[in-house]
Amino acid sequence: MNSKIQKIELNDGHSIPVLGFGTYATEEHLKKKSMESTKIAIDVGFCHIDCSHLYQNEEEIGQAILSKIEDGTVKREDIFYTSKLWSTSHRPELVRPSLENSLRKLNLDYVDLYLIHFPxxxxxxxxxxxxxxxxxxxxxxxxxxxxxxxxxxxxxxYKPVCNQVECHLYLNQSKLLAYCKMNDIVLVAYGALGTQRYKYCINEDTPVLLDDPVLCAMAKKYKRTPALIALRYQLDRGIVALAKSFNEERIRENMQVFDFQLASDDMKILDGLDRNLRYFPADMFKAHPNFPFFDEY
Incomplete structure (x- = not known):
């Protein structure tokens, strides 16, 4: 198994790999792609796989994991698998059946982390x-x-071990991060590379994070890609970052995030890019009494 992947200890004694592979796929034809890309991810050293009932591809992801266990690339205990309880199953009597349904699709006995997807x-x-x-x-x-x-x-x-939220250079969640650290809760960043994942949520005027001139200048300085700088920024803050790609070259490249660190002065410059921009505003939940994004953080 890849020894480069670092882990953060959780408040219940387990630990979570700091770099995770995101598997969200919007369209039917991407499900097969998500299976192939998950196999590649495991081959290049990803051991933290993030999925959800909502993504409707747990069967494919489970097949990818099992094929890598069967061919001897990994053992089940090498893989850290996250699934999420969707909002239609919050009634207490639906929670365990929902998880058991995910486990059936995955062909796994347990998940390493189970999250409430929305408050x-x-x-x-x-x-x-x-x-x-x-x-x-x-x-x-x-x-x-x-x-x-x-x-x-x-x-x-059991207090929650983590809070998975949208977090990137344009929404750096510094106040929420400070609160989580104070309470020994790990912050897990989705959307860590910005717009790529949410094309259906945004309009063409929305700035593309990876094109940011400050980020691109920093990438030149470190002789890395903007994506690697954006991921490293999160790891250096003690955040677990999820990176999603269907592109083999990029999946391999994302593993290079462990080969360098950012200087503290450069971290401060990157902190300055925050503009409280949410790429995934979750407007479909706005009418819900527990909608989370009306608060400052």
Missing amino acids: VSLKAMEKCKDAGLAKSIGVSNFNRRQLEMILNKPGLK
């Missing part, structure tokens, strides 16, 4: 951890106030 029930998640179906449990898209409500819940058995 709303934790008790039933705790039972999944107790049953050994999920090694760790966490949340996704929660704001500070919503995290606080969970942490202050009477009878909380």
Whole structure:
């Protein structure tokens, strides 16, 4: 297994690889692609695979993982697999069946991390951890106030190990990151490379993160690609970054993020790029009472 991949310890004693492979695929024809690219990702050393019931491709991702276990590239314990509970299954009695359904599709006995995909029930998640179906449990898209409500819940058995949120140079989440660190919760960044993943959410005037002149100048200085600088920026802040690509060359290139570090002065320059720009505004949830993005962070 790739020894380059670093890990961060979670508050329940497990640990999470700091670089993850994102598998989100919007269209039907991309599902097969997501299976192929996941195999390539495992071949080049990715051991953290991030997926979800919502992505509708857990079967394909499971096949990719199993084929790599069968050909001896990895063992099951080498792989850190994340799945997510979608918003239609938050009623406590639906949580475990939802996870079991994902496990059936994946052909796996357990997931390493199970997240609530959008804010709303934790008790039933705790039972999944107790049953050994999920090694760790966490949340996704929660704001500070919503995290606080969970942490202050009477009878909380396991606090979430992580909060997976959109986070990149244009939305650096510094306040939420500080709050998470204070409470021993790991921040996991999706959309770490900006617009690439959300073409259907944005208009053509939205700035393309990887074209940013400051980022491109920094890439020249370090003789790296803008994508590698954007990923390294997150790792140097203690964030777990997810990188998604169907392109073999880019998948291989993303593994080079461990070959260099950014100077603290350059980190400060990159901090200055923040413009509170959300590429994934999740407008379809705006009417929900627990919509997370009305708060400052």
